[in-house]
Amino acid sequence: MTISTNLTIFGGTGDLTFRKLLPALYTMDITGKLPEDSRITIIGRRDYDSSHYRQIARDWVEKFTRLSFEEKAFDRFSEKIDYYRMDFSRLEAYHGLNRYYRENDIHSHIFYFAVAPRFFSIITEGLKLVHGSSSGKVILEKPFGENLAAAAALNKELEAFFGPEQIYRIDHYLGKEMVRNIQAIRFSNPIFTDVWNSRYIESVQISALEDMGVETRGGYYDASGALKDMVQNHLFQILSIMAMEQPEEFSPKGLHDAQLDVFRCLQPADASSIESTLVLGQYEGYRGEPLVKPDSQTETYGALRLFIDNQRWKGTPFYIRTGKKTGKREIELAVIFRRPYQEVEPNILIIKIQPTEGVYLQFNIKRPGDSEDIIPAKMDFCQNCSLIHQLNTPEAYERLITACMAGERSWFSQWDQIEFSWNYISHLKELHAAKRLPVYPYRPGTRGPVEADRMLEQYGHSWL
Numbered sequence: 001m002t003i004s005t006n007l008t009i010f011g012g013t014g015d016l017t018f019r020k021l022l023p024a025l026y027t028m029d030i031t032g033k034l035p036e037d038s039r040i041t042i043i044g045r046r047d048y049d050s051s052h053y054r055q056i057a058r059d060w061v062e063k064f065t066r067l068s069f070e071e072k073a074f075d076r077f078s079e080k081i082d083y084y085r086m087d088f089s090r091l092e093a094y095h096g097l098n099r100y101y102r103e104n105d106i107h108s109h110i111f112y113f114a115v116a117p118r119f120f121s122i123i124t125e126g127l128k129l130v131h132g133s134s135s136g137k138v139i140l141e142k143p144f145g146e147n148l149a150a151a152a153a154l155n156k157e158l159e160a161f162f163g164p165e166q167i168y169r170i171d172h173y174l175g176k177e178m179v180r181n182i183q184a185i186r187f188s189n190p191i192f193t194d195v196w197n198s199r200y201i202e203s204v205q206i207s208a209l210e211d212m213g214v215e216t217r218g219g220y221y222d223a224s225g226a227l228k229d230m231v232q233n234h235l236f237q238i239l240s241i242m243a244m245e246q247p248e249e250f251s252p253k254g255l256h257d258a259q260l261d262v263f264r265c266l267q268p269a270d271a272s273s274i275e276s277t278l279v280l281g282q283y284e285g286y287r288g289e290p291l292v293k294p295d296s297q298t299e300t301y302g303a304l305r306l307f308i309d310n311q312r313w314k315g316t317p318f319y320i321r322t323g324k325k326t327g328k329r330e331i332e333l334a335v336i337f338r339r340p341y342q343e344v345e346p347n348i349l350i351i352k353i354q355p356t357e358g359v360y361l362q363f364n365i366k367r368p369g370d371s372e373d374i375i376p377a378k379m380d381f382c383q384n385c386s387l388i389h390q391l392n393t394p395e396a397y398e399r400l401i402t403a404c405m406a407g408e409r410s411w412f413s414q415w416d417q418i419e420f421s422w423n424y425i426s427h428l429k430e431l432h433a434a435k436r437l438p439v440y441p442y443r444p445g446t447r448g449p450v451e452a453d454r455m456l457e458q459y460g461h462s463w464l
């Protein structure tokens with residue numbers, strides 16, 4: 001029997017596979033989203049056989065599954081998994097992999113590169129060696145290279161083998177429920193659609209705080225830092241969806257073009273105002289984390305102020321901040337409207353991405369009773385407080401793997417978006433370094449360096 005789809009995961013014994021991919025695939029299986037006759041081939045160097053690997057996978061899935069874990073369901077699911085031991089950095093090894101595919105009648109492929117970007121090229125070469133021309137789709141994990149030049153070269157190589165339409169670059173933020181909801185909130189509510197511009201909006205904030213530090217990922221993180229790890233990919237994707245024009249058509253291309261237009265209009269950072277545009281911080285104790293350089297200048301916190309130079313947004317600042325060890329885990333997008341007159345509070349719309357998923361709206365009313373005072377009323381809609389919504393909302397990886405299987409490309413990053421945002425962030429960092437601006441220390445558990453608060457205060461704003 002020919003297998004309908006085989007998902008080969010390179011990096012099958014890594015953290016991402018255990019924590020995210022296998023639990024997502026398990027949930028897809030029990031909710032009927034994984035085709036009956038699909039298979040999963042796990043590639044790893046360790047000396048396991050399939051049954052040993054399945055046992056290890058079982059414990060991870062039990063721990064990280066979104067839905068309840070059931071032994072029988074897992075057994076059924078695990079029969080789809082095979083472990084294939086190979087050193088994927090050796091080209092000769094790909095002949096054996098090809099034999100394995102032939103013997104198991106596997107002809108339809110999705111390859112998942114859940115490995116560091118330095119291995120993308122050798123895996124592609126190996127597949128090319130045995131397949132000649134491309135056969136299948138490839139899912140790439142971020143980062144897509146270690147710097148822009150390397151990423152561009154890699155991109156060329158991958159596109160030459162797989163073809164641009166078969167490459168799915170994961171940005172798991174695009175799979176988050178409330179990120180996907182931004183379009184619906186913006187474009188299906190005249191109360192927002194018609195005032196979504198600088199005439200009515202004073203500022204926009206995109207805030208992604210994390211309570212955890214770098215944990216075991218110090219090696220990768222120290223070479224990357226908060227701006228490259230979070231801003232240029234996840235938060236810039238959100239920025240572009242928040243700021244884009246309504247796509248002409250609801251197609252991958254429509255969405256992609258609308259997002260790209262936002263990147264094209266990003267006002268370039270300027271050396272003379274870099275101090276009031278970018279604040280970087282590092283949590284105390286970071287330099288003692290495993291694999292982090294003892295004199296590291298890498299930022300674990302970044303706050304920036306930027307403008308989109310088009311008719312819709314001229315004059316409205318977009319503030320972005322992200323940081324590790326900031327005492328809470330919370331991602332929120334806040335839209336602060338201009339006040340009709342100074343004495344009242346502004347209308348505020350907050351789209352809550354995580355851990356709470358929901359929408360908060362603040363508007364003004366008369367104080368109840370005899371008073372004529374104007375006071376803010378606050379409406380707070382929590383979507384994931386409902387168990388039904390929780391059960392029915394796929395986790396980001398479930399959603400994105402399902403989309404890739406269906407050939408649905410809208411919610412993946414496109415190369416030109418990556419190139420734009422990479423250039424923008426590199427330029428920003430260069431200006432910061434050229435002026436020898438400090439990376440401010442901050443205490444773990446606080447909201448980052450006070451300088452980030454001051455940056456907003458000088459413009460009469462504050463983080464919500």
Ligand code: BG6
Binds near residue numbers: 172210229230
């Ligand atoms: C990853 C970053 O892409 O996203 C991590 O590399 C970060 O540093 C993570 O912690 C945050 O993802 P989430 O889904 O937990 O918000």
